[in-house]
Amino acid sequence: MLSLRYAILAGTAAVSALGPVQAHGQTQAAGTAAGEGSAEIAADASIVVTARKRAETIKDVPAAVTAITGDVLAERGLNSVREAAVLSPGLNINSDGAGRAFVAIRGVGVTLVQSVQPGVGLFVDGIYRPNTAYLNNPLVDVERIEVLRGPQGTLYGKNTLGGAINVITRQPGNDLSVRASASYAGPDNQFIAAGSVSSPLLRDLLSVRIAASHQQQDGFARNTLLKKDGNPLNSDSVNATLRFTPGVAELTVNGYYDWIDSVNIPYSRVSGPQAHSRDLTFNTLNQVKYKYRGVNARLAVPIDALSSRLTLIGAWDARSATNVESDVDFGPGDFARAKGGDELRTKTVEMRLDSDISSTLSTLVGVFYSREEADGVDATTLFPAFTRLPFAVVRNTINSTRADTYAAFGTVFWKPNSDWEVALGLRYDHENRVANGSIITVLGPLGSTGGALPAARIKSDEWQPKLTVKRNWSSSLMTYASVARGYRGGGFNAPTAPTRTYRGDSAWTYELGAKYAAADGSSGMSGAVFYNDYKDYIGLNSIAPAAGGGLVTVDLNTGNVESYGIELEGFVRPVPAWSIRGGLTLMHARLTDTSAYTQTTGRRLASDRLTFQPDWSANLATDYTIDLGKDQFVLGANLTGKGKRLAATLNQTTPTTLDGYWLVGASATYRAGPIEVSAFASNLFNKGYWESYIERTTLQLAGLPASDLGIMGDARRYGIRIGMKF
Numbered sequence: 001m002l003s004l005r006y007a008i009l010a011g012t013a014a015v016s017a018l019g020p021v022q023a024h025g026q027t028q029a030a031g032t033a034a035g036e037g038s039a040e041i042a043a044d045a046s047i048v049v050t051a052r053k054r055a056e057t058i059k060d061v062p063a064a065v066t067a068i069t070g071d072v073l074a075e076r077g078l079n080s081v082r083e084a085a086v087l088s089p090g091l092n093i094n095s096d097g098a099g100r101a102f103v104a105i106r107g108v109g110v111t112l113v114q115s116v117q118p119g120v121g122l123f124v125d126g127i128y129r130p131n132t133a134y135l136n137n138p139l140v141d142v143e144r145i146e147v148l149r150g151p152q153g154t155l156y157g158k159n160t161l162g163g164a165i166n167v168i169t170r171q172p173g174n175d176l177s178v179r180a181s182a183s184y185a186g187p188d189n190q191f192i193a194a195g196s197v198s199s200p201l202l203r204d205l206l207s208v209r210i211a212a213s214h215q216q217q218d219g220f221a222r223n224t225l226l227k228k229d230g231n232p233l234n235s236d237s238v239n240a241t242l243r244f245t246p247g248v249a250e251l252t253v254n255g256y257y258d259w260i261d262s263v264n265i266p267y268s269r270v271s272g273p274q275a276h277s278r279d280l281t282f283n284t285l286n287q288v289k290y291k292y293r294g295v296n297a298r299l300a301v302p303i304d305a306l307s308s309r310l311t312l313i314g315a316w317d318a319r320s321a322t323n324v325e326s327d328v329d330f331g332p333g334d335f336a337r338a339k340g341g342d343e344l345r346t347k348t349v350e351m352r353l354d355s356d357i358s359s360t361l362s363t364l365v366g367v368f369y370s371r372e373e374a375d376g377v378d379a380t381t382l383f384p385a386f387t388r389l390p391f392a393v394v395r396n397t398i399n400s401t402r403a404d405t406y407a408a409f410g411t412v413f414w415k416p417n418s419d420w421e422v423a424l425g426l427r428y429d430h431e432n433r434v435a436n437g438s439i440i441t442v443l444g445p446l447g448s449t450g451g452a453l454p455a456a457r458i459k460s461d462e463w464q465p466k467l468t469v470k471r472n473w474s475s476s477l478m479t480y481a482s483v484a485r486g487y488r489g490g491g492f493n494a495p496t497a498p499t500r501t502y503r504g505d506s507a508w509t510y511e512l513g514a515k516y517a518a519a520d521g522s523s524g525m526s527g528a529v530f531y532n533d534y535k536d537y538i539g540l541n542s543i544a545p546a547a548g549g550g551l552v553t554v555d556l557n558t559g560n561v562e563s564y565g566i567e568l569e570g571f572v573r574p575v576p577a578w579s580i581r582g583g584l585t586l587m588h589a590r591l592t593d594t595s596a597y598t599q600t601t602g603r604r605l606a607s608d609r610l611t612f613q614p615d616w617s618a619n620l621a622t623d624y625t626i627d628l629g630k631d632q633f634v635l636g637a638n639l640t641g642k643g644k645r646l647a648a649t650l651n652q653t654t655p656t657t658l659d660g661y662w663l664v665g666a667s668a669t670y671r672a673g674p675i676e677v678s679a680f681a682s683n684l685f686n687k688g689y690w691e692s693y694i695e696r697t698t699l700q701l702a703g704l705p706a707s708d709l710g711i712m713g714d715a716r717r718y719g720i721r722i723g724m725k726f
Contacts, residue, residue, distance in 0.1 A: 049146050050126070050168070052423075053155055053354065053364055059517045062421065062470035062480030064089070064149040064528040064567060070142045070170070074181065074723065075636065075667065076621075077680055079192060079215065081122075081135040081145060081165060086619060086640045088147040089567040089585040091120075091163075093135055094612065096692045096711055097264030098233065099290045099321055101135040105149050107563040107589035107613050108507050108532050109162025109488065110539040116555055119488050119505075119538075121152065121160035124167045125254065127296050127315050128158040130346040130372060135165075137258050137292065138237045141179065141196040141211035143170045149567075150509045150530070151486030154411045154425025154466045157313070157350040157368035161486040161507060171252075172198040172207035172243050178726055185680075185719025190217035205245060212238040220715045221266050223280040225332060230280040231266040235259060250300045258292040264323075267694065267709035269331055273647065273658050276688040278712055282327040283334045289322040308355035319344045328380065329704055337384045342376030342399075360417075365410035372403040395441045399495050403433040411466075419472045427464040429487065431504075433457065437495030456500045462487040479514045488538070496552045499600060503557050505536040525570035534561035536596070539610060558597045561610065563589035577627070582620035582639075589613050607655035609646040612692075614660065617642040632671040639664055649695035656708075661689040674726040679719075686716040 047058050047067045058067050066088040078084045082101055085093040090106040104110040109119020111132050122129045139145075146166040153159040170177070180195040196211035214236050221230030239256035263286045268277045296315035303310055322341040329335040352366035375398075382393040411425035434457050439450040466484035473479065490504040513528035536557045569583030591608040598604055621638040641662035649656050667680040692711040700706045 047144065049144070051146055051148050051166070053126075053352070059515045059524065059526070060478065062423070062468050062478070062513070063482065064511065064513055064526075064530070066091075066147045066569065068145045068147075070144060073139060073142060073145070074721075075623075075669070075678075076638065076665070077183070077667075077682065077721065079138055081139065081167065084139075084145055089569060089583055089617075090149055090565075090587065091147055091165075092613065094691055095136050097266070097286075097288065098136060098235075098260050098262030099133045099288055099319075100264060101132045103132055103135060103165075104539075104613075105147075105163035106509075106530060106532060106565070106587060107561060107610050108486070108509070108534055109160075110537070110610070116491055116538055117488055119161045121156055121158050121164040122167075123156065123158075123164060125169055125252075125298075126156075126166065127254075127298070127313060128156075128348055128350075128370070130317060130348075130370070131319050131344060133290070133319065134292065137260065138192075138194075138213045138215055138235055139167070140194060140213045140237050140239055141170050141209070143168045149528075150482070150511060151464060151466065151484040151507070153407075153427040153429075153464050153486060154409050154484075155364065157348065157352075157366065157407065157409075158370065158405075159407065159427065159429055159462075159464065159487055161488040161505070169211075169239070169241065169254075170196070170198065170209065172200070172209040172241055174200050174203055174207065176200070179724070181721065181723035183719055183721035185717045187715075188218045188220055188717065190717065190719065191215070207243045207245075209241040209243075210238075211240070212236075219266075220712070221268070221278045221280055223282060223285065225281050225283065226285065228285060230278070230282075230285075231263055234261040248302050251297065253295070253297045255295040256293065258290070260288075260290040260292070262288060264288050264326065265330075267330060267692070267711055269707040270710050272708060273656060273690065273693060273710070276690075276712055277710070278715075281332040282330070283332070284325045284327045284337060286326045287324040288326075289324065291318075291320045293318055303353075306355060307357070308353050311350075311352040311354070313348070313350040313352075315346075315348045317346045317348075323378075330699065330709060331705055331707065333705060334383070334385055335704070336380055336382050338378055338380045340376065340378035340397075342374060344372065344374045346373075347371045360415050362413045363410065364413075366408070368405070368407040368409070370403075370405045372401070372405075374401045375399070392444055393441065395439065395496075397437065397439050397495055399435070399437040401433065401435045401492055403431065403489075405432075405489070406430045421468075421470040421472075423466075423468040423470075425466040427466075429460070429462045429464070429489075431458070431460045431462075431489045433459075433489065433491070435492040435495075435500070439495050453495050456492055458490050458492070458501055460487075460489055460504055462504070462506070476519055477514070477516050480512075482509075482511045482513075484509050490538075491555065493554050494552050497554050499554055499556065502538060502555055503536050505534065505538045505557065507532050507534040509533075521573075523570070523572040525568070527566065527568045529564075529566045531564040532562070534563065537561045537591070554600075556597065556600045558591065558605075559594040560592050561589060562592050563587060563610075565589075577625045578622070580620070580622045583618070585617045587613070587615060603650065604652045606649060606651050606653055607646050609655070611648050612645045612658075614642040614645050630673070632669075634667075634669040634671065636667040636669070637665065647690070647693040647695050649697060650701060651695055651697040656693070656695040658690050658693055661687055663687055663689075675724045676722070678721045678723075680721060681716065681718040683714060683716045688715075689713045 082093040085091045093103045095101045103120045118132045148164045152164040177198040182193045192215045194213035198209040200207045216234045218229045219231030223230040237258045242253045244251040294317035299312045320343045348370040350368045354364045356362045378397045380395045407429045409427040414422045438452045442448045464485045468482040470480040487506040510531045515526040517524040565587030571581035589610045623636045626633040643660040647656040664684040665682045669678040691713045694709040696706045696708045
């Protein structure tokens with residue numbers, strides 16, 4: 001199809017608190033499997049996380065991990081994982097549409113379009129989600145988000161090249177829990193309502209949780225041709241958990257359904273990166289409709305004879321997309337429109353055995369299988385004004401892919417004494433992918449051309465080791481060192497592309513880190529230095545002549561990348577009522593060899609920088625609590641920023657650079673028992689900045705009127721939020 005879906009990874013790599021402040025997790029329900037649920041937390045202790053499939057305080061995990069609690073998400077008005085990315089160093093998530101999210105960690109695992117396998121693993125309650133578009137979807141009844149940087153494949157079922165994001169929802173138990181919240185913000189009429197109920201049905205045996213949310217907003221863009229909102233959103237979500245605990249076993253069943261009605265690719269045509277604009281000139285609204293649904297079950301059973309715990313997981317997930325009609329020439333000239341849709345269905349099965357061999361030795365071993373099936377159809381009409389005439393040109397494309405992944409993974413943990421720990425892991429992946437498709441172009445009275453394409457296949461076998469050494473110097477200070485290899489499988493371009501397949505990419509990562517937490521809970525700090533040697537980088541797509549006419553987006557192996565840097569995050573309480581938290585990320589990520597890109601496209605790159613990856617990003621937040629007896633009044637402020645970034649460009653001589661920026665937010669919250677009321681503002685000074693940007697060479701190569709394309713970040717938003725919990 002004549003598509004310029006040049007997906008852009010916009011980095012918002014900022015830093016959150018180390019985690020020990022505001023640890024408001026819920027009590028661990030009886031029988032919860034280690035590594036899968038919540039855990040009891042003392043008021044000033046570190047947040048308990050399950051990053052290594054076992055409950056540990058975050059300061060004891062020998063890895064770069066950020067934990068963001070559900071309370072922090074609510075206080076900051078963060079409604080999706082994409083929005084929460086500003087609170088984790090090195091995590092970059094951007095989106096140019098409701099069903100399109102692009103993610104990387106430390107420049108590794110870049111996912112630019114949905115046809116590329118996720119380079120950062122996404123898990124909900126430890127269960128793999130196959131599509132990064134979930135990062136845009138509403139967060140409902142979340143206890144915390146854990147972000148793990150670096151390959152994690154020796155602990156997780158699905159391989160994770162750049163890192164893993166694990167969303168942990170609140171689990172039902174023996175206590176009744178009711179939560180509800182609603183907010184309204186302007187000037188784009190954003191309305192969000194959410195609620196959840198968790199209750200025992202049979203005490204100590206059966207409990208249930210049901211949660212739902214609704215969000216709608218006009219957005220800040222305006223289609224000046226159609227005189228309608230250019231970037232609206234309407235979404236509804238519901239999910240439920242049923243937890244059965246007969247004796248020492250635990251069975252948890254989850255289900256979810258998300259409805260999303262919004263738009264894709266809401267780009268403005270502009271003359272350059274200084275010409276900020278939210279005006280769109282598409283001939284259609286580019287409306288898309290998505291349905292996400294799934295069900296999964298997890299059974300955890302102790303095996304006392306082996307001092308082990310066996311965990312079995314099965315999941316089914318599906319995403320359906322309907323492209324109502326999109327203007328794929330990106331401008332007021334009505335040259336091409338497309339309709340169609342696709343569906344992705346994924347089945348996963350995982351088995352893990354967590355064993356205590358002795359007081360100094362433990363293991364975690366597992367096997368994993370996934371089956372992905374994707375089917376898509378597209379009908380692109382050239383010169384749609386002529387559709388009623390006999391010489392209309394319509395290209396119909398059908399694309400179908402199937403993928404089977406088999407994996408075995410394991411880690412041995414050796415603790416010779418309380419001061420040292422060595423963890424040695426290994427993972428093996430076998431992947432088998434096949435793609436089929438057809439292209440039929442109807443040429444009016446001249447008939448049609450094209451037909452079925454030959455099948456394309458990819459097979460890969462990869463080994464991924466990991467070694468971590470940890471040293472506890474005291475109860476407050478820990479250091480660690482790790483080396484690991486991560487891998488992501490290759491994939492297929494559209495049937496109309498001249499290059500049908502591309503290879504997988506891989507990275508060796510090296511990391512040194514330290515974590516400190518004061519014994520009295522008044523301060524804490526974590527830091528890491530890292531180096532990534534990234535091969536066969538799947539990170540820059542291009543356009544090429546499409547079979548049947550027009551052009552098509554082509555994903556390819558750009559070359560090799562070297563990235564290194566430092567991450568710091570921490571908190572301090574000068575007085576009990578006042579907390580300050582924040583951090584800094586410095587990263588140098590550069591292409592070191594682009595010969596693969598030149599060999600495929602015949603073109604050169606104007607810069608060795610990675611698209612939309614800033615060299616620095618920062619975050620700072622502060623809260624001050626005024627005690628009013630039984631009530632509280634909390635004043636909060638936050639600051640996030642990132643440096644200059646390279647725009648998406650196919651220009652061979654002159655790179656386009658986007659300015660860095662700082663965003664300011666503030667809130668005032670009154671808490672009275674279970675009720676709280678907040679007034680808040682984001683982007684307080686209405687700073688104009690680009691989330692996505694495509695330099696004009698892309699349109700020139702497509703033979704379209706030349707113009708840069710950009711999507712601005714959200715403007716100033718201010719509103720009120722009401723919440724309750726008991």
